Amino acid sequence: MKFDLTPLLRPHIVNLQPYTSARDEYTGKEGIFLDANENPYGSVTDEEYNRYPDPYQEELKTEIAGIKNVKPSQIFLGNGSDEAIDLLFRAFCNPGKDNVILLPPTYGMYEVSAGINDVETRKVPLTADFQLQPDLILKETDENTKIIFVCSPNNPSGNKVEREDILKLLRNFHGLVVVDEAYIDFSDEPSFTNYLNEYGNLLVMQTFSKAWGLASLRLGMAFASKKMIKILNRIKPPYNISGLTQQTVLAAIQKVDKVNAMIADILQEREYLRKEISQLDFVEKIHPSHANFLLVKIPNAGHVYDDLIEEKIIVRNRSKVQLCEECLRISVGTRAENNAFIQALKKIHAESYNL
């Protein structure tokens, strides 16, 4: 399907003049730099951070392109995926007029970002086994619907979403389909980046926060058409990715073997945790997971959550979330952490029934 991005954009974004720095005009590394009011003596720290970083992260994008099988021009880097989510609202959604479609239960930031940007959210719940209802979703759209947010593997349920259903949205929706793949590294499912050249309305998000173990650095990726990436680059804060993050991730990318070993460990622990929890007769359901967490249905989940906190074990209470009633979301920990969780769960259950 031929896709024209421009009519979807907020009108003032089409002609917006982005911030430019002197380094956009002079890209050489050698010279006497008296353009950016930096400190010429260096930094107060042992490492030197006195110069502003590359605003478009070219070196890092070249490396990421290599491991993700996309072109550098198809990559946007944000201060976490959350920055990309916010920029999408700012680029495409007119406050008080446009709307987006959310598919609950799903990742909470889509709704928060919509709220910050004063954009209406229309909700089409997932099915009981957390799959899309594409026909209902499409029915809910109108000419002011700008984005559909799909999360696969889904947070908080952990399952992967049927590929054909997402493709149906891509083929039949006039606006953007965002596929959030924050947990894709824990799944056997191929990435939707494979469809970037086919669908101009596709934007895929991934992150260094999960499998790569770099949550504190804040580095999220968005993959889309060259035109869409240009828009995001025009509206982002000029130096949104710190030099320290760029350098650290450049080095991290050379350690793909270590990442793969950590993923293998997490998958093994996910299975261990699943087996151990499945042996507790009071547990009602463990939802199948393609992510690094399990969604588990337990009677009185809210109380169990509070009791776990007393034991200094913190999980995510999803017991009041639609379709996740009485459920806790448990991140896969190390073997020792997983065992501590299981022991605490057994103890809480025994105490509450005076066993």
Ligand SMILES: Cc1ncc(COP(=O)(O)O)c(C=O)c1O
């Ligand atoms: C589905 C999903 N998308 C995005 C994020 C945020 O990622 P980042 O740390 O890159 O902002 C999370 C974090 O939990 C998530 O669950």
